[in-house]
Amino acid sequence: MADAAPQTEVKPVVEKQTNCLACNKPIRKLKRYYRDGKFYCSKKCWTAFLAKSKEEK
Numbered sequence: 893m894a895d896a897a898p899q900t901e902v903k904p905v906v907e908k909q910t911n912c913l914a915c916n917k918p919i920r921k922l923k924r925y926y927r928d929g930k931f932y933c934s935k936k937c938w939t940a941f942l943a944k945s946k947e948e949k
Contacts, residue, residue: 914941 912919913930914937925932932938 912937914938914944 909931910918912933914932917933919931919933923933925935925938927938932941
């Protein structure tokens, strides 16, 4: 077999989250709130996002 070169697997590119999920404001590095694998601009936006997602269900 002439083609014995190892194949490299391409990993999917993960985009960096730049905006708050609740209010869509840009997230600054100094002021950010991290919960459940996602960033929010404040605790108030996090609770608002939870309330909004419960309404949709």
